[in-house]
Amino acid sequence: MTSKAARVHAEPAVYVYEVPVRLWHWVNALAITVLAVTGYFIGSPLPSMPGEAIDNFLMGYIRFAHFAAGYVVAIGFLFRIYWAFMGNEHARQIILPPLFSVEWWKGVMHEVRWYLFLTKEPKKYIGHNPLAQLVMYVVFFWGIVFMIVTGFALYGEGTGMGSWQYEMFSAWVIPLFGQSQDVHTWHHLIMWYIIVFVIIHVYVAVREDIMSRQSIISSMISGWRTFKDTRRIEGDEF
């Protein structure tokens, strides 16, 4: 590398993730973990509890944790959409990506080449790189929308006809899928879809933290993005 020969573009640190975004990220991460674990045990319960029914409430507690965490995700999600409009420009990257921008799609392709080891160096972005935006938008954003809608539809079956959960969700979601069992199956499948997202998300965050030209993990804690070299930042951050 012909180090520092090009023009020096000093950009020591940029404030990217505001407090609400960071708070939402970690609360959401925790709630999704609780949802996946309790959700799995609702589908495949633990071995039977000994003793009298009156002394035990295991399934009740597991389901309570699931529903409570579900509310946390749903309310947090609504707040996050609000913040996409009220926060800084980075706050809307994963919710309103520029899907009609040719430049942006070129950026996506560049990142794909970077992950396929076809290009030596990734580009430098202040916010998320275009591929990250695309994956978070398609997999995470719509995945969570799906889970919230089907989740409330299933929850509404318990709260019953007349409850707002039933009227707003169960009443149309269940006939749409055919029957309740189908909604359960899809809710279960998309859980795995989100688990796969989490695996990839954590991996690329760690990998980018090591191999890319900007900070990743520490940015989601401090909010500041720092850069490892002083060369140009890619066009804009989309």
Place this chain on the structure above:
Amino acid sequence: MTETFYEVMRRQGISRRSFLKFCSLTAAALGLGPEFAGKIAHAMENKPRIPILWLHGLECTCCSESFIRSAHPLAKDVILSMVSLDYDDTIMAASGHQAEAIVEEIVEKYKGNYIVAVEGNPPLNEDGMYCIIGGKPFVEQLRYATEHCKAIISWGSCASYGCVQAARPNPTQATPVHKVITDKPIIKVPGCPPIAEVMTAVVTYMLTFERMPELDRQGRPKMFYSQRIHDKCYRRPHFDAGQFVESWDDEGARKGYCLYKMGCKGPTTYNACSTIRWNEGTSFPIQAGHGCIGCSEDGFWDKGSWYARLTDINQFGIESNADAMGGGVAAVVGGAVAAHAAVSAVKRAANKGEE
């Protein structure tokens, strides 16, 4: 033919006292207040009864079998005599051309003012040749009889959803009634069979109030299909406690624990079995120690084993379920991530060497 229900009942030797009992019991079953018992009695005494044509398509007659075993003997007698006076090819006295003539007679005489109850469904493949009634495809009889009817009752899962004859691969293309007749109000009373009391109550409601009971979005009467078996199951406390039958005839089974792990479909099935029960309130599947198979739900034959909690997914030609598939994908992705990390590390080391 302006006989009222009450007259029919009296003719059959039913006392007025028994008649009033029936009215109050039916009001209770329908979830109506005590004042409605009088209204039902009044309607039955004064309104000319509405003729019912009871058609049979592809079916097993389990709906009829259930119907004639209604707990309250009066309901059975009343409704049965009424039906047999008109048309029901399984239980009426007439047969052959005489029987088929009744359909025409009713359609002509009561245009727009009779009800068609359908048990079973029409197969549409080969122009409907898989079900022939009186020398003609059943689908033709269905279209003819429903053309001028007031409303349609879809008895059972066959008429409502297709049931076993519509299960994959459905060679006869058996089709539920609402997909063939689209311009008439249809009330679905699913179940394989539906509960007898539910059937008689639905008929009584329609005859008394001359309108359909309140239906949910899938066209089922709310008073019987608004809750899941699970919601009113007497084994529900064991579910909440986390006490399950782990295998047939184990300690949990003997103690009457929840059958969730044995594939009970109670949590996804809307019906009244856990409250009304069967055979004069004697029992219902879960009480007998067997999980619910979800017989009143759409496509219940195609959701995999009745003894597995998770639905089978057959789209990829392999026996699978959500966990097997999702877990498999997650394992593959995990492996891919590890491989990618290894290549990344090697590349990085190589690049460092170059520098």
